[in-house]
Amino acid sequence: GESVGLHLPTLSVQEGDNSIINCAYSNSASDYFIWYKQESGKGPQFIIDIRSNMDKRQGQRVTVLLNKTVKHLSLQIAATQPGDSAVYFCAENIGGYSTLTFGKGTMLLVSP
Amino acid sequence: EAGVVQSPRYKIIEKKQPVAFWCNPISGHNTLYWYRQNLGQGPELLIRYENEEAVDDSQLPKDRFSAERLKGVDSTLKIQPAELGDSAVYLCASSLDRVQPQHFGDGTRLSIL
Numbered sequence: 225g226e227s228v229g230l231h232l233p234t235l236s237v238q239e240g241d242n243s244i245i246n247c248a249y250s251n252s253a254s255d256y257f258i259w260y261k262q263e264s265g266k267g268p269q270f271i272i273d274i275r276s277n278m279d280k281r282q283g284q285r286v287t288v289l290l291n292k293t294v295k296h297l298s299l300q301i302a303a304t305q306p307g308d309s310a311v312y313f314c315a316e317n318i319g320g321y322s323t324l325t326f327g328k329g330t331m332l333l334v335s336p
Numbered sequence: 337e338a339g340v341v342q343s344p345r346y347k348i349i350e351k352k353q354p355v356a357f358w359c360n361p362i363s364g365h366n367t368l369y370w371y372r373q374n375l376g377q378g379p380e381l382l383i384r385y386e387n388e389e390a391v392d393d394s395q396l397p398k399d400r401f402s403a404e405r406l407k408g409v410d411s412t413l414k415i416q417p418a419e420l421g422d423s424a425v426y427l428c429a430s431s432l433d434r435v436q437p438q439h440f441g442d443g444t445r446l447s448i449l
Contacts (some may be wrong), residue, residue, distance in 0.1 A: 258437065260440075265442065266442050266443075266449045267340070267427050267429075267440030267441050267442045267443050268427075268440045269381065269440070270437045270439065272439070273437060313377070313379075323381055323384065323392060324379075324381070324438065326377075326378025326379050326380070327378050328376065328377055328378055329376070329377070329378055
């Protein structure tokens, strides 16, 4: 079946750098995407979402970019901090929020 | 506001034993989800409730898994009997309704011996 996947399993950056986490999706019918952050021993924490009628959305220090042409989603974190170290998941949904399909995750490691 | 509360945080049992997980969603959230997360993987939906009705249980292994949300608030997920492959983190999430973002609890880590 179709699924959401991530290009990089681990991303290591220095504190203060900008981070980019990528996600490829294969279901062209997906119309809603979410990024979650999961710290060790905790549940996923909502970061930011975007609908398919948008190509960019900004939050506090985070930006999500959506390229429907190549079915690609990215999460940009500005001025990465050690507290940003976690596993990041993208998730997709068709027709609303109800059933999310998660990718496998990318671990972000931030060095002081 | 208080988040999604799950208990227990950890559970270790022998195979073939029963086990149950409990979830208290965020107050006022009508939609409740149970997910299973294997190590290094993203969460996978097991069942979704709209109030007390299970509206999507297509991924729930019904031969051994059951869930209930009798009063449309708290929910329990049960496995009987547990198998070695059931070792995972079981996450509960809730949302105001099906078109609002889902908020997750910290999960129950289940280990089967």
